[in-house]
Amino acid sequence: xxxxxxxxxxxxxxxxxxxxxxxxxxxxxxxxxxxxxxxxxxxxxxxxxxxxxxxxxxxxxxxxxxxxxxxxxxxxxxxxxxxxxxxxxxxxxxxxxxxxxxxxxxxxxxxxxxxxxxxxxxxxxxxxxxxxxxxxxxxxxxxxxxxxxxxxxxxxxxxxxxxxxxxxxxxxxxxxxxxxxxxxxxxxxxxxxxxxxxxxxxxxxxxxxxxxxxxxxxxxxxxxxxxxxxxxxxxxxxxxxxxxxxxxxxxxxxxxxxxxxxxxxxxxxxxxxxxxxxxxxxxxxxxxxxxxxxx
Numbered sequence: 001x002x003x004x005x006x007x008x009x010x011x012x013x014x015x016x017x018x019x020x021x022x023x024x025x026x027x028x029x030x031x032x033x034x035x036x037x038x039x040x041x042x043x044x045x046x047x048x049x050x051x052x053x054x055x056x057x058x059x060x061x062x063x064x065x066x067x068x069x070x071x072x073x074x075x076x077x078x079x080x081x082x083x084x085x086x087x088x089x090x091x092x093x094x095x096x097x098x099x100x101x102x103x104x105x106x107x108x109x110x111x112x113x114x115x116x117x118x119x120x121x122x123x124x125x126x127x128x129x130x131x132x133x134x135x136x137x138x139x140x141x142x143x144x145x146x147x148x149x150x151x152x153x154x155x156x157x158x159x160x161x162x163x164x165x166x167x168x169x170x171x172x173x174x175x176x177x178x179x180x181x182x183x184x185x186x187x188x189x190x191x192x193x194x195x196x197x198x199x200x201x202x203x204x205x206x207x208x209x210x211x212x213x214x215x216x217x218x219x220x221x222x223x224x225x226x227x228x229x230x231x232x233x234x235x236x237x238x239x240x241x242x243x244x245x246x247x248x249x250x251x252x253x254x255x256x257x258x259x260x261x262x263x264x265x266x267x268x269x270x271x272x273x274x275x276x277x278x279x280x281x282x283x284x285x286x287x288x289x290x291x292x293x294x295x
Contacts, residue, residue, distance in 0.1 A: 176273025
């Protein structure tokens with residue numbers, strides 16, 4: 001039995017389930033996330049605003065708390081998996097501690113291990129994140145159907161890959177040193193981008209079809225929103241995307257059409273770090289180094 005089969009037989013993580021942003025312009029960011037991008041605001045808890053994009057109670061939070069207001073939430077399978085993850089991380093020198101009850105309430109989860117990768121990105125490993133009993137009803141019909149995944153900046157690429165590998169993630173493809181990591185049957189849910197600073201690069205949300213990518217592209221242009229890149233399509237994953245930028249440099253993305261991998265096993269492919277590798281439609285990043293080619 002090879003390593004990939006072992007990870008499939010005894011999974012540790014189930015999904016990337018939320019992002020928490022620490023922002024300086026809270027109300028401006030909230031208007032962008034809700035009225036422009038199209039997420040539904042559902043809560044205001046002690047100055048932390050929560051938004052949803054699917055059946056989960058929330059997938060995005062905004063606050064001014066620079067200490068505890070920024071992280072990526074990763075759902076684990078159960079409490080036993082959470083314990084195994086904690087043991088693995090400690091054995092390999094990664095920081096992590098059990099969340100207290102107040103920290104769990106702020107994250108809308110039953111329990112959590114608050115960890116950091118080698119770059120210092122905060123990763124919340126959470127059990128039983130809250131679901132909503134209400135239908136997702138956004139203020140604007142952007143066609144969003146679910147939270148899809150994240151792109152993370154990495155200043156210690158080798159050790160950050162080791163962190164995710166301990167959780168069961170596998171590299172599907174490389175573009176230069178950009179690593180696309182799978183945790184389920186899709187090409188990737190997490191992308192690691194070599195960078196000079198840590199932090200969340202973007203949060204991606206799946207929309208119904210290409211039509212919604214194009215409709216949102218026109219909507220952003222009409223509302224003078226900065227389009228960072230797209231519409232475009234990744235060569236490795238076949239995913240169509242549109243990256244847009246709000247206040248505080250927050251980048252959110254509409255995506256659709258990512259390739260499914262399923263149980264198919266193959267070695268990770270290596271693509272050069274060129275414009276055609278990052279987008280085979282020819283779209284180029286505007287001002288974001290991590291999304292740029294080296295042509």
